[in-house]
Amino acid sequence: MKRSPGLARVIGIVLVLGLVLLIIKWALITAAILAVPFGAWWLYDRTATQKRQRAEQQRASAAARRRAEVESLASVDAAGGCGWCGSRLAHIGQDGRLVLPLDWHRAEIEQVLQSENEAGSTVRQG
């Protein structure tokens, strides 16, 4: 039995086609298998990032609220005195001008806010 060159060619094409299909199938299966863990990791990473960003925003807004609250204590009270230290007389700077309680007690306000931040961070860590 003599094989015709046409038949050999057809067999060759079928083999090459089969090989190509095998490679494509392997690539698709590999991609599908890898897509599961990588997709899960991507989702987890995204939600973790969002959670972290939201927590940071909440911390920042809470700090801003607390700062406004503390600063509001350092205001001129109804009697014209200082709401921070309770002085009945307004604070007067070295140049003889009135100084707002907020400016007069700026260092103390910052100290209070800082000590609260440190206390808060040790509570969070512990």
Ligand SMILES: [Zn+2]
């Ligand atoms: Zn004062």
